[in-house]
Amino acid sequence: MKKITLNFILNEEPVSLEIDENARLLDVIRDVAGLTGTKEGCGVGECGACTVILEGEAVDSCIVLAASVEGKHVTTVEGLAKNGKLDPVQQAVLDHHALQCGFCTPGFLMSAKALLDKKPNPTRDEIKMAIAGNLCRCTGYQQLVEAFEDAAKEYQKG
Ligand code: FES
Ligand code: FES
Incomplete structure (x- = not known):
């Protein structure tokens, strides 16, 4: 090669x-x-x-x-983490217990961050669309959507 x-x-x-x-x-x-x-x-x-x-x-x-x-x-x-501080998407996933095995979690975090960097005040449907390409076989999606809604509030603070 x-x-x-x-x-x-x-x-x-x-x-x-x-x-x-x-x-x-x-x-x-x-x-x-x-x-x-x-x-x-x-x-x-x-x-x-x-x-x-x-x-x-x-x-x-x-x-x-x-x-x-x-x-x-x-x-x-x-x-994602800066100066020892988790990014809001990471902190929110922890706070909402939005993971089990965690295998899918990095992918969800990156999809959510890409959305929030562009649009810090997304609708719930926009969050769902942003993570539509991410699959989780453990936890389900409700906690993830709620976590990213919370993370958005932190992104809006700048
Ligand atoms: S490993 Fe890349 S989309 Fe599944
Ligand atoms: S937490 Fe296990 S696949 Fe999502």
């Missing part, structure tokens, strides 16, 4: 990584950068477990060619 050097901004830090030219972004994040918070569920763009934020948009990293993020900003779940 031919190797290439990939330069991009990962969680606000410039990185330069040797990768297989055909690598998926998910594999580069987990296996090359060593950030294992991003999960692989289906591997075909259907479950949302691998969701990261690419240039402000939530994307399924299992179906993104890593080489395509050259020079771009990628945020993973490891990039």
Whole structure:
């Protein structure tokens, strides 16, 4: 497999990584950068477990060619907490007990953050739409929606 050097901004830090030219972004994040918070569920763009934020948009990293993020900003779940303080989406999921096994949680968090960064005052339907591509087999969705409604109040404070 031919190797290439990939330069991009990962969680606000410039990185330069040797990768297989055909690598998926998910594999580069987990296996090359060593950030294992991003999960692989289906591997075909259907479950949302691998969701990261690419240039402000939530994307399924299992179906993104890593080489395509050259020079771009990628945020993973490891990039959410700042200065030891959880992002409001993380805190709200904890407060609402909106997880069980937690496998899907990073993906939900990234989808919710992408929405709230763009629209801090979403309607309930907009929250549901934002997480429509994320599947959870444990908890159900009600607590997650309520958690992200609470997180929105924190985003509105700025
Ligand atoms: S692992 Fe990427 S969408 Fe399921
Ligand atoms: S908490 Fe287990 S899959 Fe969502």
